[in-house]
Every structure is written in C-alpha cells, then in structure tokens.
Amino acid sequence: MPATAAISSTRSETVTLSAPTIRCGGCVATIERALAALPDVESVRANLTLRRIVVTPVPNSPGLMGIFAELERIGHPATPIDAADLSVEAGDRTGQALLRAVAVAGFGAMNVMLMSVAVWSGATGTTRETFHLISALIAVPIVAYAGRFFFVSAWAALRRGGVNMDVPIALAIALATGLSLYETVRGGEQVFFDAAVTLTFFLLIGRWLDHRMRDRARSAMTGLVRLAVREAVEITPSGGQRTIAVDAVVPGMVLRIAAGERIPVDVRIVSGATDLDRALVTGESSPVSVRTGCEIEAGALNLTGPIDAVVLRPVSESFLAQMMGMLATAEEGRGRYVRIADRAARLYAPLIHLLALATFIGWMAVTGDWQQAAFIAISVLIVTCPCALALAVPVAHVVAAGRLMAEGILMKDGSALERLANIDLVAWDKTGTLTTGEPAIRVLPKLDAASQVAVASLAARSAHPAARAIASRLAVPGTAPVDVAERPGFGVEGVIDGRRARLGRESWVGEIAADVMTGDGPAFAFEGGEMLRFPLDEKLRDGAVDSVSDLALMNLPGEILSGDAAPAVAQVQGLLGLRGAQSAMSPADKIAWLDDLRAQGIRVLMVGDGMNDTAALATAHVSMSPASASEAGRAAADLVFLRDDLRAVPQAVGVARRTGHIVRQNFGLAILYNCIAVPLAVAGLVTPLIAAIAMSASSIAVVANSLRLNPRAVANAVPDAMFREVPA
Structure with a gap:
C-alpha cells in the first residue's frame, strides 16, 4: 500500500514570520506596502487570520535584518517560525486576556451605571459631584486596563506616522473619558464615564467574539496541529533506542513506532506489521493493514503493533506539514475581492477621521455646544470602524479551506x-x-472448462497489465501446472495437458490457431484450435x-x-x-x-x-x-x-461557488451597515454606546455569515476518527 506522496509546493524559498500585532486589514496593507518597498524583498504576503507574514527575499540577499528592522519600525515586530507550525498557544493567551478584560470592563460598567442612575434620578450639588468623582475613580483605571488592547495598537500606528482601525476606537474612548474628567474637575452637570466604560465593555465583547469565531474558522488548521508528533524514538546503529525531537529526524534514520502512537514523519516500514487509521488521507476510519515495504504518511495512527520504519523525508517536507502549509495559504491569494477589500481598508481610517472632524465642525457651527459636537463625533469614530469590510474575504476563505479539507x-x-x-x-x-491506467475486461468470451483453466494459468504467470486484468476477471479455483515462456511484446506460451497454448498478440497467437478472429484485446488459442478474444476497456x-x-x-x-x-x-x-x-x-x-x-x-x-x-x-x-x-x-x-474519487472535483467547484456567494454577501452586509449607521451617527441619532454595539455586531455578522459555508465541516474540519486514540 504506497503512501500518498508528499505534495509539492509551488513557492520558492520563503521565510515565515509570526506577527501577533496583525489585527485588521489596515495592518495587512501597512506591512505589505512597507516590506514590498525594501530592495531585498521579492514578494510579501501578510495573513490576517494566522497573524503571520510570508516573505520571499531576492536571491543572494544579504540577510533578514533589514526586514526585521522595518517591521519593528512600523509597529509589527515579528519572529521567524516554521511554516508548518500552526500553534495556537499565543492565540489562546490573547483570548484569555480579552476575556479577563471583558470581565473587568463589565464589572466597571455596572458600578458606573449605578452612579449614573443616581445622577439621572435628580442628584444635585455635592451629591452629584461625589457620584461623579466615584465614577471617575472606577472608570479611569478600568478604561486604562481593559482598553489597553485598543490604546497599544493605536499608539503603535500613530508612532510610525500611520493609522489603523484601532485609532478611531482608542480616540473615541479617550475623548469620552477625557471630557468626563474635565467636567468632573470643573463641577459640570454631565459626564460620560458610563458611556466610556460601557463602550469599552461592548467593544471588548465584540473583539472577543470575533477572536473566538476566527479560532473556529481556522479549526481545520488547528486540528492538524493535534496530529503533529513532537518526539520520536530512533533505533541507533548499535541497536539501542533514544528519544529525539522530531525536528532532529533526518531521512535514513530508523524509528520505532509503538501501537497507539502517531507516525511522526513520512516513513517506509522495514520491520513489523500493523493496522493503521489513515483517516487523514482517506477520510475513512476503517483500519488498513500494512507490512514491510509499505510507505506511511505522517499523522496516521498506528493501531495494533509496533513497527520499525526508515524515514523518507524530514518533518518540514512530510505529508502532514505540507497539508498545514496549504491550509495556511488559504487567504493569501489576491483575487479581485481581496484587492477591493485591501484598497478599502487602506483608505478607510483617514476617511473616518476626516468625517468625524467634519461632523464636529458642523455641529459646532449649528449648536455652538462643543461637548455635544464632540459626543457626536465620538459616535462617528466608533460606528464607522471598517472591521466588517476587512473580514469579508479572509474569514470566508479560511472557512472554505476547512470545508475543502473535510472533503479531502x-x-x-x-x-x-x-x-x-x-x-x-x-x-x-x-x-x-x-481512468486508472489499468485495463479491464469488457466482456468474457464463452470458454469451456479446459480453455478457462488454460487462460487463467497463462495469465497468472505474466506481469503484463492485460494478463493481470484477465486473471482477476476469471473465477478459477486453481491453475494447471504449466511450463511458461513469456515472449516480450508478444505474449505468454505454455504447454497444458500436452497441448500448446498462447495468450497475447493476435498475429502471434494466429500462428498456432486454426483461424484468426478479428477484434481488439488479447487473443488466446490452443494449437489448432479456435481463437478467442478478450476485449479490453480502460478502468474508470x-x-x-x-x-x-x-x-x-x-x-x-x-x-x-x-x-x-x-x-x-x-x-x-x-x-x-x-x-x-x-x-x-x-x-x-x-x-x-x-x-x-x-x-x-x-x-x-x-x-x-x-x-x-x-x-x-x-x-x-x-x-x-x-x-x-x-x-x-x-x-x-x-x-x-x-482521495481517488473524482467527485472531489464537483465538490470543490460547489464550495468555491458558495464561497463567492458568501463573500459578496459579506461585502453587502458591510456596505449596508455603513449606509445606515454613518448617516444616523452624523445626524446625532447614535450614542457612543449604540455605535459600539452596532460596530461589533457588524463584524460578528460577517464572521457568522462566513461560517454558514458549512458549520459542521468547519467545527469538525478534520474527521473525528483522526483524533481517536487507542485505549490504554
């Protein structure tokens, strides 16, 4: 049973970098523009979902220090990683930190809201000022802690002279908090601490849900990580055993793989026999028997017996690693929709600030109330965040990649x-x-018992594909003893029960047959007997x-x-x-x-x-x-x-068409949201709190819509059988 060969990559030599600060389409555009301008970079692609950068340096470039320095300068420091490493530990830490911030912001929002209710109920004078002061003591540290996700990202963008999608959010939260502190110090009647903390709370809920849904979208990739083996047992030349890191495994080493363990790299069995769970390749959980000489893919599960196997490829070139690499490229292609989203994300942040400034100036001119004008401008800053637009394409592509993987x-x-x-x-x-390239018998001619045994006997002693097809089609319990002489290019000849018989080319068989029967496929005849033909079809x-x-x-x-x-x-x-x-x-x-x-x-x-x-x-x-x-x-x-099944082709076309439909829907949702929300915010009909809820909801709606490609396949993008372990 030959293993599926390692799948080749179309990429030239590349360097894969992890950049945890990639949070939006604007980050992707900034990174790609900055690195593409470097003379040592041939091409660059930033991946929003995996937060990684794939750089192709020009041949004979002096090094990567310039690339790292440029990434540091633009606020996206990166570290090199293995291209096949899809570890999600960093992502999990981010999710935990977001969840803690949500809890802190929620606690603060409840308490500040209680203070606000007291003020709204008619508290005046010293009582009102006390409530304002208590609200400030609660709100300021909570906004600083819980809002740090937005502040740190925004400051990194501003420090390098650019903007990203967190800049308007951070500016809105800071303005709301700053205006409230100003009013508290001067003894003003209105403060917005409740709006600032509650705004932070809802923005963090949206970001955490977005983070969780992106994790679900890339579950196919993270599922493969669970199949990766970290250590292997090497059989040393002296016959001893030692445990080594899988990264240290090189072709030619002999590994011992016990029952219940996964195959760490692509190998060929040199000793032993066992049953394998190859659901990774076939999608079927039924065990497959393997023995000496069989090749096995990395990630397969050894079910029943220990085997010794020689390493065929290093871990970075194994079947499992290349599957991971292909899934990691799911959103890196630049089709028409991706280019549209990239251009929109690049222009969006500057336009947001211009729109908010124009709104502030307009309301100041109309009302003369700078506080009200600032309040409305804050709402505009929040409601116009283009996260939904930035997520429209990459999340759909990642979900589609998981769906395709579920189909093999x-x-x-x-x-x-x-x-x-x-x-x-x-x-x-x-x-x-x-076709499989193997011939198959279209229809068997009428054979008497002697001819049937003779044909089966000759066919069984030839390695020719046509002979094998005949042998497999004839249901003969046994074959006759026969001295066989195979004539390359002609066929097989033997003496059966004292009679000479031939199976092969028509003209050669016709030399001993009583007549020549026209047709296609191999011919058979006893000497002096009737010629029979075995028409062949190609096996579909x-x-x-x-x-x-x-x-x-x-x-x-x-x-x-x-x-x-x-x-x-x-x-x-x-x-x-x-x-x-x-x-x-x-x-x-x-x-x-x-x-x-x-x-x-x-x-x-x-x-x-x-x-x-x-x-x-x-x-x-x-x-x-x-x-x-x-x-x-x-x-x-x-x-x-x-899989060998060609139904994979229409399945892939169906997923691709569905993905295109989902992407267009995502664009429609993002555009519809902005067409409704922006005019309402500019008109002063949306508070910062409502703006935060609406903005978060739009991003979540886009991700949820992408998950409709196939919720079950995405949630279980790698078949459950692949993760089944043998009971102890």
Whole structure:
C-alpha cells in the first residue's frame, strides 16, 4: 500500500514570520506596502487570520535584518517560525486576556451605571459631584486596563506616522473619558464615564467574539496541529533506542513506532506489521493493514503493533506539514475581492477621521455646544470602524479551506477559490485521471472448462497489465501446472495437458490457431484450435461518471485532452458522456488549445495527473490534480485532492461557488451597515454606546455569515476518527 506522496509546493524559498500585532486589514496593507518597498524583498504576503507574514527575499540577499528592522519600525515586530507550525498557544493567551478584560470592563460598567442612575434620578450639588468623582475613580483605571488592547495598537500606528482601525476606537474612548474628567474637575452637570466604560465593555465583547469565531474558522488548521508528533524514538546503529525531537529526524534514520502512537514523519516500514487509521488521507476510519515495504504518511495512527520504519523525508517536507502549509495559504491569494477589500481598508481610517472632524465642525457651527459636537463625533469614530469590510474575504476563505479539507481537498493558492468559482468548462486528462491506467475486461468470451483453466494459468504467470486484468476477471479455483515462456511484446506460451497454448498478440497467437478472429484485446488459442478474444476497456476512476454528471448539472461541460489514440479516447468519452474529446495531443497542443479558449474568454479548469500535463495545469485558468499524480503535476496544480474519487472535483467547484456567494454577501452586509449607521451617527441619532454595539455586531455578522459555508465541516474540519486514540 504506497503512501500518498508528499505534495509539492509551488513557492520558492520563503521565510515565515509570526506577527501577533496583525489585527485588521489596515495592518495587512501597512506591512505589505512597507516590506514590498525594501530592495531585498521579492514578494510579501501578510495573513490576517494566522497573524503571520510570508516573505520571499531576492536571491543572494544579504540577510533578514533589514526586514526585521522595518517591521519593528512600523509597529509589527515579528519572529521567524516554521511554516508548518500552526500553534495556537499565543492565540489562546490573547483570548484569555480579552476575556479577563471583558470581565473587568463589565464589572466597571455596572458600578458606573449605578452612579449614573443616581445622577439621572435628580442628584444635585455635592451629591452629584461625589457620584461623579466615584465614577471617575472606577472608570479611569478600568478604561486604562481593559482598553489597553485598543490604546497599544493605536499608539503603535500613530508612532510610525500611520493609522489603523484601532485609532478611531482608542480616540473615541479617550475623548469620552477625557471630557468626563474635565467636567468632573470643573463641577459640570454631565459626564460620560458610563458611556466610556460601557463602550469599552461592548467593544471588548465584540473583539472577543470575533477572536473566538476566527479560532473556529481556522479549526481545520488547528486540528492538524493535534496530529503533529513532537518526539520520536530512533533505533541507533548499535541497536539501542533514544528519544529525539522530531525536528532532529533526518531521512535514513530508523524509528520505532509503538501501537497507539502517531507516525511522526513520512516513513517506509522495514520491520513489523500493523493496522493503521489513515483517516487523514482517506477520510475513512476503517483500519488498513500494512507490512514491510509499505510507505506511511505522517499523522496516521498506528493501531495494533509496533513497527520499525526508515524515514523518507524530514518533518518540514512530510505529508502532514505540507497539508498545514496549504491550509495556511488559504487567504493569501489576491483575487479581485481581496484587492477591493485591501484598497478599502487602506483608505478607510483617514476617511473616518476626516468625517468625524467634519461632523464636529458642523455641529459646532449649528449648536455652538462643543461637548455635544464632540459626543457626536465620538459616535462617528466608533460606528464607522471598517472591521466588517476587512473580514469579508479572509474569514470566508479560511472557512472554505476547512470545508475543502473535510472533503479531502487541499488548496495551494487562496485566489484559486475565486478562479474556480468562475470556470466555464472542465478539461480532463484521460489516462491516470479519468481512468486508472489499468485495463479491464469488457466482456468474457464463452470458454469451456479446459480453455478457462488454460487462460487463467497463462495469465497468472505474466506481469503484463492485460494478463493481470484477465486473471482477476476469471473465477478459477486453481491453475494447471504449466511450463511458461513469456515472449516480450508478444505474449505468454505454455504447454497444458500436452497441448500448446498462447495468450497475447493476435498475429502471434494466429500462428498456432486454426483461424484468426478479428477484434481488439488479447487473443488466446490452443494449437489448432479456435481463437478467442478478450476485449479490453480502460478502468474508470472511482466517481468519474458521477463527477461528469454533477458538473453537467452545474452547466459545466467537459472535454478530454489526451495524448492517446482517437479510438481509446472516443471510448472513454462515450462511457462518460463528455461533450468533446481531443486525442493525440502533445503538451504543446494542450497549451495551444487552452490559450485559444482563453482568447475566447472561456475559463477552463484543467484536471490532470501526469508529467505531460504539467504545462497544461500551469496554463489553465485553475487546475486540480490527485495526490497520486506526478510530483511535477502536483506542484503545478492549484488544488490537490487526496482521495481517488473524482467527485472531489464537483465538490470543490460547489464550495468555491458558495464561497463567492458568501463573500459578496459579506461585502453587502458591510456596505449596508455603513449606509445606515454613518448617516444616523452624523445626524446625532447614535450614542457612543449604540455605535459600539452596532460596530461589533457588524463584524460578528460577517464572521457568522462566513461560517454558514458549512458549520459542521468547519467545527469538525478534520474527521473525528483522526483524533481517536487507542485505549490504554
């Protein structure tokens, strides 16, 4: 049972950095603009959901110190990490800190609100001033502690001469608190401590819920982390054992893997036999028996017996690590929607401040009351925070990546989702993609008992694929003793019960047969006897018929692009009911065909597996490849499906279309929110408290809408069977 080969990456040498300060689309835009301007950087992508930066330095660059210095300067210090490391410990600490801040702010909001009720009930003079002072003593330290998430982020942005989405929030909270302190000192009648603390409370609730929902959105990635083994047991050359960190494992080492342990890296068994849970690859929890010589993927669970296995690849190149890497790229592609969101996030913060300033000046001109004008400007600052817009695309893409993984499909480029949703036609390679490449008997000729035993005996002693197909189709309890001579290129000859018999090429078998029977497939005859033919069909890959049918229901016709001869291609076309077929095509012919369709505005999904499909996979609008494909084919494809079943193709198209629909809905929600909330805030009809609730609700609505892609698949993006441990 060969293991699924490691899935190649399309990326050149890159450096992955962890940047915990990435909190919004503005942070992503700032980082990418700053690093792209450096001469030592070839490309850069910032990932909002994982809070990481992927940098590709120019060849022979002097080092990374300039990159780290620039990130420090713009307020986003970063540290290098393993690209396959999706640890969420930092994320968990952030969530715990947010939850503590929510609790503190909630406590303060309740107490300050009690003071405010007393003032609203008619307290005057010294009593009112005392309540104001007590409110200040409660509110100021609570705002400083609980609001530090906004203040620290905003100060980092302002210190480098820029703005982010926390600047208007921090400014609003600081203004509300500062105005209240001013009124308390001068003995004023109105303070806004209740608004400042309650505003902080609701903003933190929104941020914590957003944090939790993002964690849920990337549960497919964090689930894979649970499969990663930290240590391995090496069998030393002297026969002893020692425990080493999995990062120290190198190809050629021999590891001992006990029952109940997960496979740490891709290995080949050299001693022992066991049963495996390979749900990571197949999605099926049924145990699979393996023995000496079998290759196993990292992450599989050893169920029944200890095995010794030689390491095939380092942990950074293992099947599990590459799955993690592909999921991490889910939001890094830059399709049309992502570019729109990036531009909007880049312009949003300056526009917010200009709008708030204009609102303040307008109300001052109308009323002459600077406190009321400031109060309304604060509401504008809060209500217009563009978090919902910044989350519209990346969260949907991360959820979609989890959904695809649940179906056994890995996405190597985030922009592939958008391209896959817009395809007009599916082009299929034939051999190895639509078919398994193994022949199958179309129909058995009528065989008497002697002929049946003779054919089975000859076929069983040949390694030719056609002979194996015949042997597997014949239900013969045993074979006759026979002296076999195999003639390469002709067939198999033997003497059975004193009679010479041949199985193979028609012209060769016809030399001993009484007649020649025309047709296709291998021929058989006893010397002087009647010739029989075994017509062959190519065996269709599992799900091929359903896949083509499902795609047709999506209004996606299919065509075959194959280098095989026309009759074989036409046969598969007829079996599947495809619209067209191109035969005897060279790799250059496939590229020319795809280029011609592109010139006509037709967007093609190419599905292929072979070395000769590599150029076509790279040329097509979007491409898919099975994990069993050649290394070059997997490297060129945008998506890789792990199972043999071709129904992965329509499943991926369906998820992509649904994701595009969700992204458009998210944009609509964000735009609708701003169209309603901003005019109301400018008109003075929204208090800072209501603005905080509305702003948080808009962000949560966008994340919740993205989770509708498939709540069950996202919550359990990695099958439960993958995490089942063997009872002690």
